[in-house]
Amino acid sequence: MTITYFLDYLNLEKKYSKHTIIAYKNDLNSFQEFCNEEYQNQEISSVNYSQIRRWIVSLVELGISNRTINRKVSSLKSFYKFLQKTNQIQANPLINHQPLKVAKTVQVPFSEKEILEILKTNDEDDFESVRNKLIVELFYATGIRRSELINIKITDINFDNETVKVLGKRNKERYIPLLKIVQNNIQKYLNYRLKINTKEPYLFVTLKGKKVYDTLVYRIINNYFSKVSTKVKKSPHIIRHTFATHLLNEGADLNAVKELLGHSSLASTQIYTHSSLGKLKEIYNQAHPRSQKN
Known part of the structure:
Protein backbone atom coordinates (compact mmCIF):
# COMPACT_ATOMS: atom_id res chain seq x y z
CA MET A 1 0.00 0.00 0.00
CA THR A 2 2.95 2.34 0.67
CA ILE A 3 3.82 2.41 -3.04
CA THR A 4 0.21 3.35 -3.83
CA TYR A 5 0.35 6.25 -1.35
CA PHE A 6 3.58 7.45 -2.96
CA LEU A 7 2.07 7.35 -6.47
CA ASP A 8 -1.02 9.21 -5.21
CA TYR A 9 1.30 11.84 -3.76
CA LEU A 10 3.03 12.25 -7.15
CA ASN A 11 -0.33 12.67 -8.84
CA LEU A 12 -1.38 15.32 -6.33
CA GLU A 13 1.86 17.24 -6.83
CA LYS A 14 0.90 17.77 -10.50
CA LYS A 15 4.58 18.20 -11.39
CA TYR A 16 4.98 14.78 -12.95
CA SER A 17 3.78 13.53 -16.32
CA LYS A 18 1.74 10.37 -16.65
CA HIS A 19 4.71 8.69 -18.32
CA THR A 20 7.01 9.58 -15.37
CA ILE A 21 4.55 8.23 -12.79
CA ILE A 22 4.21 4.97 -14.73
CA ALA A 23 8.02 4.68 -14.76
CA TYR A 24 8.09 5.18 -10.97
CA LYS A 25 5.40 2.54 -10.53
CA ASN A 26 7.20 -0.02 -12.71
CA ASP A 27 10.56 0.57 -11.02
CA LEU A 28 9.15 0.23 -7.50
CA ASN A 29 7.08 -2.83 -8.35
CA SER A 30 10.15 -4.40 -9.94
CA PHE A 31 12.09 -3.98 -6.71
CA GLN A 32 9.15 -5.24 -4.64
CA GLU A 33 9.04 -8.40 -6.77
CA PHE A 34 12.75 -8.88 -6.14
CA CYS A 35 12.16 -8.53 -2.37
CA ASN A 36 9.29 -11.01 -2.57
CA GLU A 37 11.58 -13.62 -4.13
CA GLU A 38 14.82 -12.93 -2.29
CA TYR A 39 13.66 -11.75 1.14
CA GLN A 40 10.40 -13.60 1.80
CA ASN A 41 7.95 -10.84 0.85
CA GLN A 42 9.78 -8.17 2.80
CA GLU A 43 8.31 -4.70 2.28
CA ILE A 44 10.63 -2.40 0.35
CA SER A 45 10.12 0.27 2.98
CA SER A 46 12.14 -1.80 5.46
CA VAL A 47 15.13 -2.98 3.41
CA ASN A 48 18.73 -1.92 3.98
CA TYR A 49 21.37 -0.77 1.52
CA SER A 50 23.07 -4.16 1.16
CA GLN A 51 19.75 -5.66 0.02
CA ILE A 52 19.28 -2.87 -2.50
CA ARG A 53 22.85 -3.41 -3.64
CA ARG A 54 22.04 -7.06 -4.33
CA TRP A 55 19.14 -5.94 -6.52
CA ILE A 56 21.44 -3.61 -8.47
CA VAL A 57 23.92 -6.47 -9.01
CA SER A 58 21.10 -8.69 -10.28
CA LEU A 59 20.07 -6.00 -12.79
CA VAL A 60 23.67 -5.75 -14.02
CA GLU A 61 23.79 -9.53 -14.41
CA LEU A 62 20.62 -9.38 -16.50
CA GLY A 63 22.44 -7.10 -18.93
CA ILE A 64 20.38 -3.99 -18.18
CA SER A 65 22.21 -0.80 -19.08
CA ASN A 66 23.77 1.34 -16.35
CA ARG A 67 21.64 4.29 -17.46
CA THR A 68 18.42 2.31 -16.93
CA ILE A 69 19.65 0.94 -13.60
CA ASN A 70 20.44 4.47 -12.42
CA ARG A 71 16.92 5.53 -13.31
CA LYS A 72 15.41 2.63 -11.36
CA VAL A 73 17.55 3.43 -8.33
CA SER A 74 16.62 7.10 -8.63
CA SER A 75 12.94 6.10 -8.46
CA LEU A 76 13.67 4.11 -5.32
CA LYS A 77 15.59 6.98 -3.78
CA SER A 78 12.66 9.35 -4.37
CA PHE A 79 10.38 6.80 -2.74
CA TYR A 80 12.56 6.70 0.37
CA LYS A 81 12.65 10.50 0.49
CA PHE A 82 8.85 10.42 0.58
CA LEU A 83 8.88 7.86 3.40
CA GLN A 84 11.31 10.04 5.33
CA LYS A 85 9.23 13.13 4.73
CA THR A 86 6.12 11.36 6.03
CA ASN A 87 8.03 9.99 9.06
CA GLN A 88 7.67 6.36 7.98
CA ILE A 89 11.44 5.74 8.06
CA GLN A 90 14.26 7.45 9.94
CA ALA A 91 16.97 7.38 7.26
CA ASN A 92 17.16 6.99 3.51
CA PRO A 93 19.16 3.79 2.79
CA LEU A 94 20.29 5.26 -0.54
CA ILE A 95 21.60 8.53 0.90
CA ASN A 96 25.25 7.68 0.12
CA HIS A 97 24.67 5.64 -3.03
CA GLN A 98 26.85 6.55 -6.02
CA PRO A 99 25.26 6.05 -9.49
CA LEU A 100 26.84 3.56 -11.86
CA LYS A 101 29.15 5.11 -14.42
CA VAL A 102 27.52 5.76 -17.76
CA ALA A 103 29.67 5.95 -20.87
CA LYS A 104 29.26 9.24 -22.68
CA THR A 105 27.74 8.75 -26.09
CA VAL A 106 29.98 10.03 -28.85
CA GLN A 107 28.12 12.53 -30.99
CA VAL A 108 29.09 12.16 -34.62
CA PRO A 109 29.57 15.54 -36.32
CA PHE A 110 28.51 16.26 -39.86
CA SER A 111 31.25 16.01 -42.46
Missing part, protein backbone atom coordinates in the same frame (compact mmCIF):
# COMPACT_ATOMS: atom_id res chain seq x y z
CA GLU A 112 32.49 19.05 -44.37
CA LYS A 113 30.98 17.48 -47.49
CA GLU A 114 27.53 17.29 -45.87
CA ILE A 115 27.71 20.90 -44.70
CA LEU A 116 28.90 22.23 -48.07
CA GLU A 117 26.27 20.20 -49.91
CA ILE A 118 23.56 22.03 -47.98
CA LEU A 119 25.12 25.48 -48.27
CA LYS A 120 25.56 25.07 -52.04
CA THR A 121 21.97 24.00 -52.72
CA ASN A 122 19.87 26.44 -54.72
CA ASP A 123 16.71 27.09 -52.73
CA GLU A 124 13.69 29.14 -53.70
CA ASP A 125 14.32 32.88 -53.65
CA ASP A 126 11.72 33.75 -50.99
CA PHE A 127 11.71 34.93 -47.38
CA GLU A 128 11.47 31.51 -45.67
CA SER A 129 14.06 29.84 -47.91
CA VAL A 130 16.57 32.65 -47.42
CA ARG A 131 15.91 32.70 -43.67
CA ASN A 132 16.24 28.92 -43.29
CA LYS A 133 19.51 28.74 -45.24
CA LEU A 134 20.91 31.60 -43.15
CA ILE A 135 19.97 29.78 -39.94
CA VAL A 136 21.99 26.73 -41.07
CA GLU A 137 24.89 28.93 -42.16
CA LEU A 138 24.94 30.97 -38.96
CA PHE A 139 24.96 27.84 -36.80
CA TYR A 140 27.92 26.43 -38.72
CA ALA A 141 29.79 29.75 -38.96
CA THR A 142 29.52 30.59 -35.24
CA GLY A 143 28.84 27.40 -33.26
CA ILE A 144 26.12 29.14 -31.24
CA ARG A 145 23.42 27.35 -29.27
CA ARG A 146 19.82 27.19 -30.48
CA SER A 147 18.61 29.52 -27.70
CA GLU A 148 21.37 31.98 -28.56
CA LEU A 149 20.39 32.07 -32.24
CA ILE A 150 16.70 32.57 -31.44
CA ASN A 151 17.51 35.53 -29.19
CA ILE A 152 19.84 37.41 -31.56
CA LYS A 153 18.50 40.91 -32.15
CA ILE A 154 19.11 42.91 -35.30
CA THR A 155 21.10 45.39 -33.20
CA ASP A 156 23.43 42.54 -32.14
CA ILE A 157 24.81 42.37 -35.68
CA ASN A 158 27.70 44.78 -36.12
CA PHE A 159 28.74 45.02 -39.76
CA ASP A 160 31.48 47.54 -39.00
CA ASN A 161 33.22 45.21 -36.53
CA GLU A 162 32.08 42.10 -38.45
CA THR A 163 30.75 40.46 -35.28
CA VAL A 164 27.55 39.16 -33.73
CA LYS A 165 26.80 39.57 -30.03
CA VAL A 166 25.16 36.56 -28.36
CA LEU A 167 23.77 36.11 -24.89
CA GLY A 168 24.92 32.77 -23.50
CA LYS A 169 24.34 30.83 -20.32
CA ARG A 170 24.09 32.85 -17.10
CA ASN A 171 23.49 35.96 -19.25
CA LYS A 172 27.13 36.01 -20.32
CA GLU A 173 27.70 38.08 -23.47
CA ARG A 174 30.29 37.20 -26.07
CA TYR A 175 31.20 38.48 -29.52
CA ILE A 176 31.77 36.08 -32.42
CA PRO A 177 33.42 37.05 -35.72
CA LEU A 178 31.28 36.87 -38.85
CA LEU A 179 32.67 35.70 -42.18
CA LYS A 180 32.14 38.09 -45.08
CA ILE A 181 29.90 35.62 -46.91
CA VAL A 182 27.70 35.30 -43.80
CA GLN A 183 27.44 39.10 -43.50
CA ASN A 184 26.33 39.28 -47.13
CA ASN A 185 23.67 36.63 -46.56
CA ILE A 186 22.43 38.44 -43.43
CA GLN A 187 22.05 41.59 -45.53
CA LYS A 188 20.14 39.61 -48.16
CA TYR A 189 17.84 38.17 -45.48
CA LEU A 190 17.26 41.61 -43.92
CA ASN A 191 16.07 42.89 -47.30
CA TYR A 192 13.43 40.16 -47.35
CA ARG A 193 12.62 40.78 -43.69
CA LEU A 194 11.71 44.41 -44.46
CA LYS A 195 8.65 43.10 -46.32
CA ILE A 196 7.39 41.24 -43.22
CA ASN A 197 4.95 43.09 -41.00
CA THR A 198 6.70 42.88 -37.64
CA LYS A 199 7.85 45.00 -34.72
CA GLU A 200 10.00 42.21 -33.27
CA PRO A 201 13.59 43.30 -32.48
CA TYR A 202 14.82 39.74 -33.06
CA LEU A 203 16.74 38.85 -36.22
CA PHE A 204 14.81 35.70 -37.08
CA VAL A 205 11.03 35.89 -37.40
CA THR A 206 8.25 33.85 -38.96
CA LEU A 207 6.15 34.84 -41.97
CA LYS A 208 3.59 36.17 -39.47
CA GLY A 209 6.22 38.41 -37.94
CA LYS A 210 6.63 36.47 -34.69
CA LYS A 211 9.96 35.49 -33.15
CA VAL A 212 11.09 32.02 -34.30
CA TYR A 213 10.78 29.25 -31.71
CA ASP A 214 12.67 26.10 -30.66
CA THR A 215 10.71 23.47 -32.59
CA LEU A 216 10.73 25.52 -35.79
CA VAL A 217 14.52 25.91 -35.69
CA TYR A 218 14.96 22.21 -34.94
CA ARG A 219 12.63 21.30 -37.83
CA ILE A 220 14.57 23.53 -40.25
CA ILE A 221 17.87 21.83 -39.36
CA ASN A 222 16.38 18.36 -39.44
CA ASN A 223 14.76 18.92 -42.84
CA TYR A 224 17.98 20.17 -44.44
CA PHE A 225 20.26 17.48 -43.07
CA SER A 226 17.83 14.64 -43.75
CA LYS A 227 18.53 15.27 -47.43
CA VAL A 228 22.29 14.77 -47.17
CA SER A 229 22.98 12.72 -44.03
CA THR A 230 21.99 9.31 -42.65
CA LYS A 231 23.10 10.22 -39.13
CA VAL A 232 20.48 9.55 -36.47
CA LYS A 233 20.85 12.91 -34.73
CA LYS A 234 20.32 15.99 -36.86
CA SER A 235 20.01 18.97 -34.55
CA PRO A 236 21.42 22.45 -33.93
CA HIS A 237 23.62 20.97 -31.21
CA ILE A 238 25.23 18.59 -33.72
CA ILE A 239 26.10 21.60 -35.91
CA ARG A 240 27.68 23.24 -32.84
CA HIS A 241 29.61 20.01 -32.32
CA THR A 242 30.57 20.05 -36.02
CA PHE A 243 31.76 23.67 -35.82
CA ALA A 244 34.12 22.87 -32.93
CA THR A 245 35.37 19.63 -34.48
CA HIS A 246 36.14 21.17 -37.87
CA LEU A 247 38.02 24.06 -36.27
CA LEU A 248 40.11 21.70 -34.16
CA ASN A 249 40.76 19.48 -37.18
CA GLU A 250 42.22 22.49 -38.95
CA GLY A 251 44.53 23.25 -36.04
CA ALA A 252 42.54 25.87 -34.12
CA ASP A 253 43.70 26.55 -30.56
CA LEU A 254 41.56 24.81 -27.94
CA ASN A 255 41.30 27.97 -25.83
CA ALA A 256 40.11 29.96 -28.84
CA VAL A 257 37.40 27.38 -29.56
CA LYS A 258 36.43 27.53 -25.87
CA GLU A 259 35.87 31.30 -26.14
CA LEU A 260 33.90 30.99 -29.37
CA LEU A 261 31.61 28.36 -27.83
CA GLY A 262 31.12 30.35 -24.65
CA HIS A 263 32.29 27.56 -22.37
CA SER A 264 33.15 28.52 -18.79
CA SER A 265 35.83 25.82 -18.50
CA LEU A 266 38.23 24.08 -20.87
CA ALA A 267 36.90 20.69 -19.74
CA SER A 268 33.62 21.39 -21.56
CA THR A 269 35.49 22.09 -24.80
CA GLN A 270 37.79 19.07 -24.53
CA ILE A 271 34.95 16.66 -25.32
CA TYR A 272 35.22 17.83 -28.93
CA THR A 273 38.85 16.74 -29.14
CA HIS A 274 37.67 13.10 -29.18
CA SER A 275 36.08 13.64 -32.57
CA SER A 276 39.37 15.04 -33.85
CA LEU A 277 41.29 11.94 -32.82
CA GLY A 278 41.03 10.44 -36.31
CA LYS A 279 42.64 13.53 -37.81
CA LEU A 280 45.30 13.47 -35.09
CA LYS A 281 46.13 9.82 -35.87
CA GLU A 282 46.39 10.67 -39.56
CA ILE A 283 48.87 13.48 -38.87
CA TYR A 284 50.76 11.27 -36.41
CA ASN A 285 51.11 8.41 -38.90
CA GLN A 286 52.31 10.78 -41.60
CA ALA A 287 54.83 12.58 -39.40
CA HIS A 288 56.28 10.00 -36.99
CA PRO A 289 59.61 8.48 -38.16
CA ARG A 290 58.59 5.01 -36.96
CA SER A 291 55.24 4.94 -38.80
CA GLN A 292 54.77 2.44 -41.61
CA LYS A 293 54.32 4.73 -44.62
CA ASN A 294 53.13 3.20 -47.84
Whole structure:
Protein backbone atom coordinates (compact mmCIF):
# COMPACT_ATOMS: atom_id res chain seq x y z
CA MET A 1 0.00 0.00 0.00
CA THR A 2 2.95 2.34 0.67
CA ILE A 3 3.82 2.41 -3.04
CA THR A 4 0.21 3.35 -3.83
CA TYR A 5 0.35 6.25 -1.35
CA PHE A 6 3.58 7.45 -2.96
CA LEU A 7 2.07 7.35 -6.47
CA ASP A 8 -1.02 9.21 -5.21
CA TYR A 9 1.30 11.84 -3.76
CA LEU A 10 3.03 12.25 -7.15
CA ASN A 11 -0.33 12.67 -8.84
CA LEU A 12 -1.38 15.32 -6.33
CA GLU A 13 1.86 17.24 -6.83
CA LYS A 14 0.90 17.77 -10.50
CA LYS A 15 4.58 18.20 -11.39
CA TYR A 16 4.98 14.78 -12.95
CA SER A 17 3.78 13.53 -16.32
CA LYS A 18 1.74 10.37 -16.65
CA HIS A 19 4.71 8.69 -18.32
CA THR A 20 7.01 9.58 -15.37
CA ILE A 21 4.55 8.23 -12.79
CA ILE A 22 4.21 4.97 -14.73
CA ALA A 23 8.02 4.68 -14.76
CA TYR A 24 8.09 5.18 -10.97
CA LYS A 25 5.40 2.54 -10.53
CA ASN A 26 7.20 -0.02 -12.71
CA ASP A 27 10.56 0.57 -11.02
CA LEU A 28 9.15 0.23 -7.50
CA ASN A 29 7.08 -2.83 -8.35
CA SER A 30 10.15 -4.40 -9.94
CA PHE A 31 12.09 -3.98 -6.71
CA GLN A 32 9.15 -5.24 -4.64
CA GLU A 33 9.04 -8.40 -6.77
CA PHE A 34 12.75 -8.88 -6.14
CA CYS A 35 12.16 -8.53 -2.37
CA ASN A 36 9.29 -11.01 -2.57
CA GLU A 37 11.58 -13.62 -4.13
CA GLU A 38 14.82 -12.93 -2.29
CA TYR A 39 13.66 -11.75 1.14
CA GLN A 40 10.40 -13.60 1.80
CA ASN A 41 7.95 -10.84 0.85
CA GLN A 42 9.78 -8.17 2.80
CA GLU A 43 8.31 -4.70 2.28
CA ILE A 44 10.63 -2.40 0.35
CA SER A 45 10.12 0.27 2.98
CA SER A 46 12.14 -1.80 5.46
CA VAL A 47 15.13 -2.98 3.41
CA ASN A 48 18.73 -1.92 3.98
CA TYR A 49 21.37 -0.77 1.52
CA SER A 50 23.07 -4.16 1.16
CA GLN A 51 19.75 -5.66 0.02
CA ILE A 52 19.28 -2.87 -2.50
CA ARG A 53 22.85 -3.41 -3.64
CA ARG A 54 22.04 -7.06 -4.33
CA TRP A 55 19.14 -5.94 -6.52
CA ILE A 56 21.44 -3.61 -8.47
CA VAL A 57 23.92 -6.47 -9.01
CA SER A 58 21.10 -8.69 -10.28
CA LEU A 59 20.07 -6.00 -12.79
CA VAL A 60 23.67 -5.75 -14.02
CA GLU A 61 23.79 -9.53 -14.41
CA LEU A 62 20.62 -9.38 -16.50
CA GLY A 63 22.44 -7.10 -18.93
CA ILE A 64 20.38 -3.99 -18.18
CA SER A 65 22.21 -0.80 -19.08
CA ASN A 66 23.77 1.34 -16.35
CA ARG A 67 21.64 4.29 -17.46
CA THR A 68 18.42 2.31 -16.93
CA ILE A 69 19.65 0.94 -13.60
CA ASN A 70 20.44 4.47 -12.42
CA ARG A 71 16.92 5.53 -13.31
CA LYS A 72 15.41 2.63 -11.36
CA VAL A 73 17.55 3.43 -8.33
CA SER A 74 16.62 7.10 -8.63
CA SER A 75 12.94 6.10 -8.46
CA LEU A 76 13.67 4.11 -5.32
CA LYS A 77 15.59 6.98 -3.78
CA SER A 78 12.66 9.35 -4.37
CA PHE A 79 10.38 6.80 -2.74
CA TYR A 80 12.56 6.70 0.37
CA LYS A 81 12.65 10.50 0.49
CA PHE A 82 8.85 10.42 0.58
CA LEU A 83 8.88 7.86 3.40
CA GLN A 84 11.31 10.04 5.33
CA LYS A 85 9.23 13.13 4.73
CA THR A 86 6.12 11.36 6.03
CA ASN A 87 8.03 9.99 9.06
CA GLN A 88 7.67 6.36 7.98
CA ILE A 89 11.44 5.74 8.06
CA GLN A 90 14.26 7.45 9.94
CA ALA A 91 16.97 7.38 7.26
CA ASN A 92 17.16 6.99 3.51
CA PRO A 93 19.16 3.79 2.79
CA LEU A 94 20.29 5.26 -0.54
CA ILE A 95 21.60 8.53 0.90
CA ASN A 96 25.25 7.68 0.12
CA HIS A 97 24.67 5.64 -3.03
CA GLN A 98 26.85 6.55 -6.02
CA PRO A 99 25.26 6.05 -9.49
CA LEU A 100 26.84 3.56 -11.86
CA LYS A 101 29.15 5.11 -14.42
CA VAL A 102 27.52 5.76 -17.76
CA ALA A 103 29.67 5.95 -20.87
CA LYS A 104 29.26 9.24 -22.68
CA THR A 105 27.74 8.75 -26.09
CA VAL A 106 29.98 10.03 -28.85
CA GLN A 107 28.12 12.53 -30.99
CA VAL A 108 29.09 12.16 -34.62
CA PRO A 109 29.57 15.54 -36.32
CA PHE A 110 28.51 16.26 -39.86
CA SER A 111 31.25 16.01 -42.46
CA GLU A 112 32.49 19.05 -44.37
CA LYS A 113 30.98 17.48 -47.49
CA GLU A 114 27.53 17.29 -45.87
CA ILE A 115 27.71 20.90 -44.70
CA LEU A 116 28.90 22.23 -48.07
CA GLU A 117 26.27 20.20 -49.91
CA ILE A 118 23.56 22.03 -47.98
CA LEU A 119 25.12 25.48 -48.27
CA LYS A 120 25.56 25.07 -52.04
CA THR A 121 21.97 24.00 -52.72
CA ASN A 122 19.87 26.44 -54.72
CA ASP A 123 16.71 27.09 -52.73
CA GLU A 124 13.69 29.14 -53.70
CA ASP A 125 14.32 32.88 -53.65
CA ASP A 126 11.72 33.75 -50.99
CA PHE A 127 11.71 34.93 -47.38
CA GLU A 128 11.47 31.51 -45.67
CA SER A 129 14.06 29.84 -47.91
CA VAL A 130 16.57 32.65 -47.42
CA ARG A 131 15.91 32.70 -43.67
CA ASN A 132 16.24 28.92 -43.29
CA LYS A 133 19.51 28.74 -45.24
CA LEU A 134 20.91 31.60 -43.15
CA ILE A 135 19.97 29.78 -39.94
CA VAL A 136 21.99 26.73 -41.07
CA GLU A 137 24.89 28.93 -42.16
CA LEU A 138 24.94 30.97 -38.96
CA PHE A 139 24.96 27.84 -36.80
CA TYR A 140 27.92 26.43 -38.72
CA ALA A 141 29.79 29.75 -38.96
CA THR A 142 29.52 30.59 -35.24
CA GLY A 143 28.84 27.40 -33.26
CA ILE A 144 26.12 29.14 -31.24
CA ARG A 145 23.42 27.35 -29.27
CA ARG A 146 19.82 27.19 -30.48
CA SER A 147 18.61 29.52 -27.70
CA GLU A 148 21.37 31.98 -28.56
CA LEU A 149 20.39 32.07 -32.24
CA ILE A 150 16.70 32.57 -31.44
CA ASN A 151 17.51 35.53 -29.19
CA ILE A 152 19.84 37.41 -31.56
CA LYS A 153 18.50 40.91 -32.15
CA ILE A 154 19.11 42.91 -35.30
CA THR A 155 21.10 45.39 -33.20
CA ASP A 156 23.43 42.54 -32.14
CA ILE A 157 24.81 42.37 -35.68
CA ASN A 158 27.70 44.78 -36.12
CA PHE A 159 28.74 45.02 -39.76
CA ASP A 160 31.48 47.54 -39.00
CA ASN A 161 33.22 45.21 -36.53
CA GLU A 162 32.08 42.10 -38.45
CA THR A 163 30.75 40.46 -35.28
CA VAL A 164 27.55 39.16 -33.73
CA LYS A 165 26.80 39.57 -30.03
CA VAL A 166 25.16 36.56 -28.36
CA LEU A 167 23.77 36.11 -24.89
CA GLY A 168 24.92 32.77 -23.50
CA LYS A 169 24.34 30.83 -20.32
CA ARG A 170 24.09 32.85 -17.10
CA ASN A 171 23.49 35.96 -19.25
CA LYS A 172 27.13 36.01 -20.32
CA GLU A 173 27.70 38.08 -23.47
CA ARG A 174 30.29 37.20 -26.07
CA TYR A 175 31.20 38.48 -29.52
CA ILE A 176 31.77 36.08 -32.42
CA PRO A 177 33.42 37.05 -35.72
CA LEU A 178 31.28 36.87 -38.85
CA LEU A 179 32.67 35.70 -42.18
CA LYS A 180 32.14 38.09 -45.08
CA ILE A 181 29.90 35.62 -46.91
CA VAL A 182 27.70 35.30 -43.80
CA GLN A 183 27.44 39.10 -43.50
CA ASN A 184 26.33 39.28 -47.13
CA ASN A 185 23.67 36.63 -46.56
CA ILE A 186 22.43 38.44 -43.43
CA GLN A 187 22.05 41.59 -45.53
CA LYS A 188 20.14 39.61 -48.16
CA TYR A 189 17.84 38.17 -45.48
CA LEU A 190 17.26 41.61 -43.92
CA ASN A 191 16.07 42.89 -47.30
CA TYR A 192 13.43 40.16 -47.35
CA ARG A 193 12.62 40.78 -43.69
CA LEU A 194 11.71 44.41 -44.46
CA LYS A 195 8.65 43.10 -46.32
CA ILE A 196 7.39 41.24 -43.22
CA ASN A 197 4.95 43.09 -41.00
CA THR A 198 6.70 42.88 -37.64
CA LYS A 199 7.85 45.00 -34.72
CA GLU A 200 10.00 42.21 -33.27
CA PRO A 201 13.59 43.30 -32.48
CA TYR A 202 14.82 39.74 -33.06
CA LEU A 203 16.74 38.85 -36.22
CA PHE A 204 14.81 35.70 -37.08
CA VAL A 205 11.03 35.89 -37.40
CA THR A 206 8.25 33.85 -38.96
CA LEU A 207 6.15 34.84 -41.97
CA LYS A 208 3.59 36.17 -39.47
CA GLY A 209 6.22 38.41 -37.94
CA LYS A 210 6.63 36.47 -34.69
CA LYS A 211 9.96 35.49 -33.15
CA VAL A 212 11.09 32.02 -34.30
CA TYR A 213 10.78 29.25 -31.71
CA ASP A 214 12.67 26.10 -30.66
CA THR A 215 10.71 23.47 -32.59
CA LEU A 216 10.73 25.52 -35.79
CA VAL A 217 14.52 25.91 -35.69
CA TYR A 218 14.96 22.21 -34.94
CA ARG A 219 12.63 21.30 -37.83
CA ILE A 220 14.57 23.53 -40.25
CA ILE A 221 17.87 21.83 -39.36
CA ASN A 222 16.38 18.36 -39.44
CA ASN A 223 14.76 18.92 -42.84
CA TYR A 224 17.98 20.17 -44.44
CA PHE A 225 20.26 17.48 -43.07
CA SER A 226 17.83 14.64 -43.75
CA LYS A 227 18.53 15.27 -47.43
CA VAL A 228 22.29 14.77 -47.17
CA SER A 229 22.98 12.72 -44.03
CA THR A 230 21.99 9.31 -42.65
CA LYS A 231 23.10 10.22 -39.13
CA VAL A 232 20.48 9.55 -36.47
CA LYS A 233 20.85 12.91 -34.73
CA LYS A 234 20.32 15.99 -36.86
CA SER A 235 20.01 18.97 -34.55
CA PRO A 236 21.42 22.45 -33.93
CA HIS A 237 23.62 20.97 -31.21
CA ILE A 238 25.23 18.59 -33.72
CA ILE A 239 26.10 21.60 -35.91
CA ARG A 240 27.68 23.24 -32.84
CA HIS A 241 29.61 20.01 -32.32
CA THR A 242 30.57 20.05 -36.02
CA PHE A 243 31.76 23.67 -35.82
CA ALA A 244 34.12 22.87 -32.93
CA THR A 245 35.37 19.63 -34.48
CA HIS A 246 36.14 21.17 -37.87
CA LEU A 247 38.02 24.06 -36.27
CA LEU A 248 40.11 21.70 -34.16
CA ASN A 249 40.76 19.48 -37.18
CA GLU A 250 42.22 22.49 -38.95
CA GLY A 251 44.53 23.25 -36.04
CA ALA A 252 42.54 25.87 -34.12
CA ASP A 253 43.70 26.55 -30.56
CA LEU A 254 41.56 24.81 -27.94
CA ASN A 255 41.30 27.97 -25.83
CA ALA A 256 40.11 29.96 -28.84
CA VAL A 257 37.40 27.38 -29.56
CA LYS A 258 36.43 27.53 -25.87
CA GLU A 259 35.87 31.30 -26.14
CA LEU A 260 33.90 30.99 -29.37
CA LEU A 261 31.61 28.36 -27.83
CA GLY A 262 31.12 30.35 -24.65
CA HIS A 263 32.29 27.56 -22.37
CA SER A 264 33.15 28.52 -18.79
CA SER A 265 35.83 25.82 -18.50
CA LEU A 266 38.23 24.08 -20.87
CA ALA A 267 36.90 20.69 -19.74
CA SER A 268 33.62 21.39 -21.56
CA THR A 269 35.49 22.09 -24.80
CA GLN A 270 37.79 19.07 -24.53
CA ILE A 271 34.95 16.66 -25.32
CA TYR A 272 35.22 17.83 -28.93
CA THR A 273 38.85 16.74 -29.14
CA HIS A 274 37.67 13.10 -29.18
CA SER A 275 36.08 13.64 -32.57
CA SER A 276 39.37 15.04 -33.85
CA LEU A 277 41.29 11.94 -32.82
CA GLY A 278 41.03 10.44 -36.31
CA LYS A 279 42.64 13.53 -37.81
CA LEU A 280 45.30 13.47 -35.09
CA LYS A 281 46.13 9.82 -35.87
CA GLU A 282 46.39 10.67 -39.56
CA ILE A 283 48.87 13.48 -38.87
CA TYR A 284 50.76 11.27 -36.41
CA ASN A 285 51.11 8.41 -38.90
CA GLN A 286 52.31 10.78 -41.60
CA ALA A 287 54.83 12.58 -39.40
CA HIS A 288 56.28 10.00 -36.99
CA PRO A 289 59.61 8.48 -38.16
CA ARG A 290 58.59 5.01 -36.96
CA SER A 291 55.24 4.94 -38.80
CA GLN A 292 54.77 2.44 -41.61
CA LYS A 293 54.32 4.73 -44.62
CA ASN A 294 53.13 3.20 -47.84
